[in-house]
Amino acid sequence: MCKELFLGEGSVRALVKHLNAEGIIESTKVGTTTTSKGKRVSKQLLSSIPAEMSLLRCSVAISKFNYAVLLKTKPVVSTINPVLLSCLVYLISGLAIE
Numbered sequence: 001m002c003k004e005l006f007l008g009e010g011s012v013r014a015l016v017k018h019l020n021a022e023g024i025i026e027s028t029k030v031g032t033t034t035t036s037k038g039k040r041v042s043k044q045l046l047s048s049i050p051a052e053m054s055l056l057r058c059s060v061a062i063s064k065f066n067y068a069v070l071l072k073t074k075p076v077v078s079t080i081n082p083v084l085l086s087c088l089v090y091l092i093s094g095l096a097i098e
Helices: 009-021 036-047 082-094
Strands: 025-027 032-034 051-055 066-070
Touching: 009 025, 032 036
Parallel strands: none
Antiparallel strands: 025 032, 051 066
8 A cells, every 4th residue: 555655554554543533444363444434534535626736846836746635525424534535535646445
């Protein structure tokens, strides 16, 4: 997962910890799965994203990998911590959640 997200192991562990605490995923020794709440949140979030794209490096996008997501409406999932919601957008954009 670290390679797919271009994140370090510590960052991925922190994301998993927070997503688990919010009840979006469930982690066991066998692996990590999306909960029914996580599937509902993902579906709501994806329906709010009409466009997404990679960005070339420029004055406002200075990293090696830059990505933009357009949100058409305020997500219904406003009860989730905004930082965690950003992480979820990042994960959804980079990985297929099953």
